[in-house]
Amino acid sequence: xxxxxxxxxxxxxxxxxxxxxxxxxxxxxxxxxxxxxxxxxxxxxxxxxxxxxxxxxxxxxxxxxxxxxxxxxxxxxxxxxxxxxxxxxxxxxxxxxxxxxxxxxxxxxxxxxxxxxxxxxxxxxxxxxxxxxxxxxxxxxxxxxxxxxxxxxxxxxxxxxxxxxxxxxxxxxxxxxxxxxxxxxxxxxxxxxxxxxxxxxxxxxxxxxxxxxxxxxxxxxxxxxxxxxxxxxxxxxxxxxxxxxxxxxxxxxxxxxxxxxxxxxxxxxxxxxxxxxxxxxxxxxxxxxxxxxxxxxxxxxxxxxxxxxxxxxxxxxxxxxxxxxxxxxxxxxxxxxxxxxxxxxxxxxxxxxxxxxxxxxxxxxxxxxxxxxxxxxxxxxxxxxxxxxxxxxxxxxxxxxxxxxxxxxxxxxxxxxxxxxxxxxxxxxxxxxxxxxxxxxxxxxxxxxxxxxxxxxxxxxxxxxxxxxxxxxxxxxxxxxxxxxxxxxxxxxxxxxxxxxxxxxxxxxxxxxxxxxxxxxxxxxxxxxxxxxxxxxxxxxxxxxxxxxxxxxxxxxxxxxxxxxxxxxxxxxxxxxxxxxxxxxxxxxxxxxxxxxxxxxxxxxxxxxxxxxxxxxxxxxxxxxxxxxxxxxxxxxxxxxxxxxxxxxxxxxxxxxxxxxxxxxxxxxxxxxxxxxxxxxxxxxxxxxxxxxxxxxxxxxxxxxxxxxxxxxxxxxxxxxxxxxxxxxxxxxxxxxxxxxxxxxxxxxxxxxxxxxxxxxxxxxxxxxxxxxxxxxxxxxxxxxxxxxxxxxxxxxxxxxxxxxxxxxxxxxxxxxxxxxxxxxxxxxxxxxxxxxxxxxxxxxxxxxxxxxxxxxxxxxxxxxxxxxxxxxxx
RNA sequence: GGUCGAUUAGCUCAGCGGGAGAGCACUCGCUUCACACGCGAGGGGUCACUGGUUCGAUCCCAGUAUCGACCACCA
Numbered sequence: 026x027x028x029x030x031x032x033x034x035x036x037x038x039x040x041x042x043x044x045x046x047x048x049x050x051x052x053x054x055x056x057x058x059x060x061x062x063x064x065x066x067x068x069x070x071x072x073x074x075x076x077x078x079x080x081x082x083x084x085x086x087x088x089x090x091x092x093x094x095x096x097x098x099x100x101x102x103x104x105x106x107x108x109x110x111x112x113x114x115x116x117x118x119x120x121x122x123x124x125x126x127x128x129x130x131x132x133x134x135x136x137x138x139x140x141x142x143x144x145x146x147x148x149x150x151x152x153x154x155x156x157x158x159x160x161x162x163x164x165x166x167x168x169x170x171x172x173x174x175x176x177x178x179x180x181x182x183x184x185x186x187x188x189x190x191x192x193x194x195x196x197x198x199x200x201x202x203x204x205x206x207x208x209x210x211x212x213x214x215x216x217x218x219x220x221x222x223x224x225x226x227x228x229x230x231x232x233x234x235x236x237x238x239x240x241x242x243x244x245x246x247x248x249x250x251x252x253x254x255x256x257x258x259x260x261x262x263x264x265x266x267x268x269x270x271x272x273x274x275x276x277x278x279x280x281x282x283x284x285x286x287x288x289x290x291x292x293x294x295x296x297x298x299x300x301x302x303x304x305x306x307x308x309x310x311x312x313x314x315x316x317x318x319x320x321x322x323x324x325x326x327x328x329x330x331x332x333x334x335x336x337x338x339x340x341x342x343x344x345x346x347x348x349x350x351x352x353x354x355x356x357x358x359x360x361x362x363x364x365x366x367x368x369x370x371x372x373x374x375x376x377x378x379x380x381x382x383x384x385x386x387x388x389x390x391x392x393x394x395x396x397x398x399x400x401x402x403x404x405x406x407x408x409x410x411x412x413x414x415x416x417x418x419x420x421x422x423x424x425x426x427x428x429x430x431x432x433x434x435x436x437x438x439x440x441x442x443x444x445x446x447x448x449x450x451x452x453x454x455x456x457x458x459x460x461x462x463x464x465x466x467x468x469x470x471x472x473x474x475x476x477x478x479x480x481x482x483x484x485x486x487x488x489x490x491x492x493x494x495x496x497x498x499x500x501x502x503x504x505x506x507x508x509x510x511x512x513x514x515x516x517x518x519x520x521x522x523x524x525x526x527x528x529x530x531x532x533x534x535x536x537x538x539x540x541x542x543x544x545x546x547x548x549x550x551x552x553x554x555x556x557x558x559x560x561x562x563x564x565x566x567x568x569x570x571x572x573x574x575x576x577x578x579x580x581x582x583x584x585x586x587x588x589x590x591x592x593x594x595x596x597x598x599x600x601x602x603x604x605x606x607x608x609x610x611x612x613x614x615x616x617x618x619x620x621x622x623x624x625x626x627x628x629x630x631x632x633x634x635x636x637x638x639x640x641x642x643x644x645x646x647x648x649x650x651x652x653x654x655x656x657x658x659x660x661x662x663x664x665x666x667x668x669x670x671x672x673x674x675x676x677x678x679x680x681x682x683x684x685x686x687x688x689x690x691x692x693x694x695x696x697x698x699x700x701x702x703x704x705x706x707x708x709x710x711x712x713x714x715x716x717x718x719x720x721x722x723x724x725x726x727x728x729x730x731x732x733x734x735x736x737x738x739x740x741x742x743x744x745x746x747x748x749x750x751x752x753x754x755x756x757x758x759x760x761x762x763x764x765x766x767x768x769x770x771x772x773x774x775x776x777x778x779x780x781x782x783x784x785x786x787x788x789x790x791x792x793x794x795x796x797x798x799x800x801x802x803x804x805x806x807x808x809x810x811x812x813x814x815x816x817x818x819x820x821x822x823x824x825x826x827x828x829x830x831x832x833x834x835x836x837x838x839x840x841x842x843x844x845x846x847x848x849x850x851x852x853x854x855x856x857x858x859x860x861x862x863x864x865x866x867x868x869x870x871x872x873x874x875x876x877x878x879x880x881x882x883x884x885x886x887x888x889x890x891x892x893x894x895x896x897x898x899x900x
Numbered sequence: 901g902g903u904c905g906a907u908u909a910g911c912u913c914a915g916c917g918g919g920a921g922a923g924c925a926c927u928c929g930c931u932u933c934a935c936a937c938g939c940g941a942g943g944g945g946u947c948a949c950u951g952g953u954u955c956g957a958u959c960c961c962a963g964u965a966u967c968g969a970c971c972a973c974c975a
Contacts, residue, residue, distance in 0.1 A: 042935065210973090228972070235975085251975060264975095298974060306975050315973045375901085375972070388973080423904070424970080514970075544969080570937095581923085582913085586905095588969085590912055594924060601937040612934035656914080660922080675934075761941090767929095768941040774930055802932080851919075858918085863955035872918055879919060 040614065040721060044607035046571025049717045054168050062733045063173045065113035067498040074110035075506040076102055077487050078174065079519065080182060082121035083156055084128050087166035089545040089591055090512060092563040093583060095172050096576045097510045097542060097655060100709035102173055104650065105507070107705065107737035113503050115490050116174035118161055120183040122479040123217060123225070123381045126443040129155050145442050152443050166564060171572050171712045173733070178499075180490045182482040183445070189462045190489035191445045191482050194530055196461035199449075203397045204437075206449075206457075210317040211436055213389035214379040215335035215348075219440035220393055226377040226386050235372035236356055237303060239364050240289075241280030247272065247291065248366050250302030252374060253312075254359070255351040257282065258339040259330040260289055262308040264319055267293035269304050283364050284341070284355070292323050311390040327390050333440075335387045348387065394438040394447060394475070398525065402432040405524035408534045414524070416539045417653045418585035421513055425539075428517045429524075437478045444476030462494075484522035487535035494530075509536040512544060513586055540653045543588035566596050573711035574600035580710045581659040585652075602663060603714045606707070609671050610700055610718040616682050618696040620723055625691045629681070630793070632695040634749040635674045636741075638665060639699055643740035646706055662706050670699060673757065680799045697722070702738040752789045755819065756797060759790065762818040763801040766826075769840060770833055777804040780826050787821035820885055823896075834897050841894050848886035855880035 057063060065073075076098050081091060098114060106112035129152050130140055140148045167174065180187060198204045212221040233252040240247050240263060247263055260282055265272040272291070279288045296319060297306050310320030311327040320327055330339040335348045342358070343351050359365050377386035406429040408414045409422060416422045438447060450458050450466035451473065460466050485493070487509075491500040505527070511519065520539060527535030566575050578599040582589045628636070642665040649658035674696075681692045700722055708715040712733075719725070719732040772778060780803045785791045798805065803824075818824050858864055858876050865873060 040934095043937070249975075253975080296974080301974060308975095313973070313975080315975080318973085374974085377973090420905085427903075427971085517970090546968095584914075587913085588906095592912070592924080595912080597937075598924065601935095604937045605935065608935035608938085610934085615934070660914090664922090671935085672939090676939095679933095764940060765942085771929075774932065774940075854919085858956085861955060864918090865955085867955055868918070876918075882919095 040611045044604045044714055050572055050713050053713050053716050062731060063175050064177060065111050065175050067502045069111040071109055071111040073503050074105035074112045075503040076508050077115040077490060077506055078117060079511045080117050080119040080486060081163045082124055083118045083160040084121055084124050085163050087163050087563055089561060089563050092170060092575060093542055093579045094510055095170055096579045099172050100580060101508055103709040104737060107735060114174045115178055117180035117490060119483055122439060122441050122444040125152060126441050127381055148442050169567055169572060187482060187489045188445055190485050190493055192448050192462045193494045194485060195448055196459050199459040204394060206392060206394050208390060208392050210314040210388050210390055211393055212377060212386045214384055215387055216382050216384040217379060218333055220436060220438060221379060225380045227380050228375045228377055231376040233372050233374050236365060237367040238359055239366050240282060245280060247280055247305050248303045249305045249307045251307055252372060254355045255348050256309040256312045257307055259309045259311050259328040260307045261310060261325045261328060262289050263291045264294045264297050264306045264308050265304060266297040266299040269299045283362060284358055294319050312388055314388050329390060393436050396435040396437055398432045398435055401525035401529055402429045404528045405429050405521055408524060408528060414534045421541045421586050425516055428521050437481050438475040439478055441476050445482055447473040447475050447477060449473040480518055480522055483519055484526040487523055487527060488531055505533045506536045508538045508540055510540040513541040514544060541586050542583055543586055546588055546590050561591055570596050570600040573603050573714045577602060577711050580655045583655045603711060605667060605671060606714060610722055612675060613696050613700045614722060617693050618700060619693050620697040620701055624694055624698060628691050629688055630749045630752050631677045632691055633746045634753040635699055636744045637746040637750055638669050639702055640740045640744040643738050659710055666703055676800060677796055680796060705735050705738050708732050755788045756790055756793055759819050759822055760797055760800045763824060774802060777802060778826050779804045779806045779810055780824050781806045783823045784821040820889060838897055841890050845890045848883050852883035855883060
């Protein structure tokens with residue numbers, strides 16, 4: 026309902042001159058929730074548009090990466106809703122196995138307790154308590170950001186339904202032979218006491234020491250180099266390259282392993298690099314992934330010499346030492362025996378660290394559960410290759426294929442207590458059963474103690490959250506989802522796995538479009554992270570500048586796949602834009618802008634111009650959204666709003682509105698329409714300020730209306746008016762040129778200048794003379810007009826200014842000389858091109874035409890400038 | 901070590917075969933009746949380097965240098 030009566034007009038002018046986000050945001054968000062604006066309905070007739078949130082860790086806090094991601098998702102969802110879709114943004118959180126367990130363990134440690142003191146059940150209970158007390162802080166922060174998520178559908182990866190989904194797919198994979206148990210070298214964190222997947226290991230170049238050790242005696246000896254002397258206790262061979270002449274005669278013999286009394290064989294293996302070190306490698310199959318491979322190829326035994334704490338278990342003087350204590354102890358013992366051939370030297374090499382606690386990872390042979398990914402990964406790759414799933418920007422496909430085409434089997438077991446427990450039970454005779462949902466294990470069986478990798482449940486997120494494996498109405502309505510938006514850094518962690526499990530479980534890829542954005546960097550270009558201490562807290566930015574300002578900045582900076590630098594000044598700039606919008610609307614309302622009735626059919630050139638520009642802007646925005654070019658979409662709105670609406674249309678409208686009459690009535694209606702459309706276009710990105718202004722403009726507050734359910738603007742082809750665009754462009758050129766002259770001449774803005782304008786007719790500006798005078802601050806000539814400068818300000822228009830001798834002729838002449846030489850240079854360039862026969866023969870016709878136009882323009886510039894020079898009074 | 905990407909105005913980035921752009925910063929002038937979180941007018945770049953392809957290269961190709969991201973088991 027639109028209210029435009031006098032009293033309401035009075036009320037609307039009460040908008041303060043500055044936008045104060047804090048007053049608006051919490052009030053609006055609460056109202057949206059209360060009105061159920063975010064809720065999606067399972068039985069709606071509208072087509073679905075679904076996005077699932079990348080579930081933040083339950084331990085997590087909102088950082089700028091989330092803010093970017095959420096701005097994108099929220100804008101897509103809000104826009105879809107305005108376009109008539111049943112839009113659903115699914116919220117929820119991830120239980121974040123290791124992270125959460127660590128947080129609670131640290132809490133226990135403060136009380137001098139370990140998780141083992143509590144026991145498994147009590148510990149898990151403790152984690153749930155932690156979750157309800159401290160977890161999900163980020164959910165509150167999302168409200169601040171304005172996220173239009175359907176709160177009634179919030180899910181957690183550990184809740185009952187999702188746990189059933191996990192068990193269901195595990196059982197299905199197991200029955201299909203896609204889950205197996207094997208003894209492998211895995212990354213072991215001796216502090217977290219669990220296996221880590223490859224991606225939970227961070228590598229850094231660490232300082233180490235390379236020592237050379239002689240194995241064997243006399244002629245029957247061989248020197249190996251190592252940075253990890255302590256692992257020699259587990260050596261079961263020495264390997265050399267098969268083509269290495271130095272050692273060929275020794276292959277097949279054996280040597281004595283120092284300190285142990287064992288003899289180990291010398292073998293030949295292609296893996297060995299003869300150029301490195303001495304060309305001979307000690308082989309420790311139980312504590313090194315490469316060595317394990319070599320061991321497999323040569324059927325070597327694997328000797329575990331450390332326990333899960335990385336303490337030496339091998340019998341002898343080193344038993345009970347930590348691995349880092351054992352290393353120097355063993356080197357010392359070797360030196361005592363004269364085994365150290367070359368002194369140790371510094372050596373920088375890549376060492377793995379636990380992503381969560383930074384402890385040096387110990388490769389360790391152990392029994393783990395794996396998903397056989399080959400067939401799953403192939404299907405995931407084919408879905409993108411076949412175009413069922415599109416990745417934006419397309420360049421990022423390479424990264425995706427790089428993963429799915431080279432995927433190794435996925436180690437899914439974790440020796441943690443917090444997570445989905447593996448539904449495998451072992452019988453008294455060592456037999457194994459996989460227990461599906463609703464089933465119970467046979468009497469006397471015990472369950473595997475391990476839990477699943479956190480990403481196992483995340484991989485089900487797009488459908489488990491909608492009720493899978495039940496065929497719920499929500500699943501039917503909202504799956505598959507429309508878009509997945511996330512940073513390119515987690516393609517492997519999450520995207521590939523959702524693709525694999527989604528296709529496997531439901532037969533359909535879980536989303537149609539994958540939108541990948543970049544990482545947030547600080548002012549020095551470094552990736553922003555808590556550990557680097559260079560993080561900017563988005564909450565702080567929102568406190569100062571408002572949520573809309575942060576969102577607008579992020580949207581305007583987000584190029585597909587591109588990283589993004591955050592600088593507070595730019596957020597301030599976005600705040601300024603919100604304020605500009607605020608004041609433009611405020612002005613419109615004070616000027617009596619209205620939305621009542623249809624747009625008049627008879628409109629002034631100026632009104633037709635802005636409607637034409639509006640329509641073009643809408644088309645542009647739609648086109649950019651279609652390819653997820655948020656920066657370009659947002660930028661188009663920014664320039665339309667600021668450069669065209671504020672800088673020109675409002676200024677042009679002022680004299681018209683002041684004059685009143687029929688023209689003013691038309692302009693008031695157009696002004697209302699333009700502001701209304703502009704606010705709608707902006708709403709997905711800046712929800713708060715647009716809601717506040719739109720309700721004020723339309724008077725829809727009382728009727729319980731909301732811009733959230735207003736229709737997305739439509740580009741009207743019939744509104745395109747190239748004639749009006751040409752006329753206004755000419756007007757802008759003329760006004761700008763006169764302003765430039767005034768500025769160059771140091772004429773004060775308040776100083777009115779009497780002028781005679783001629784040639785307006787030829788420029789199509791005859792009817793706009795008063796507008797030109799108003800914007801350029803020109804007076805009509807007075808009775809005693811005395812022209813002191815004649816200026817050909819555009820091709821057609823000449824202005825005679827009565828400046829009473831204030832003109833600085835020298836300065837103007839210098840400027841014109843400069844313009845003249847620029848125009849001549851341009852003319853030279855175009856003439857040279859047009860004189861080149863190869864160019865004429867080979868260049869496309871449109872390019873040649875364009876050059877001809879440029880030549881003509883240069884010629885006319887020259888003529889104009891010459892005329893101006895001629896018209897200058899003598900210095 | 902491998903892969904991919906980047907190198908354009910002081911800063912951060914768009915553009916990606918035919919006239920070098922934006923925001924911020926900077927200079928000058930403005931208490932112009934929506935907004936100084938503002939208005940008007942300006943200055944500023946041999947588009948990293950070297951070759952090649954082309955009638956024409958910031959844009960395509962090759963190499964060099966520097967930076968970055970991701971991945972990684974060379975003892």
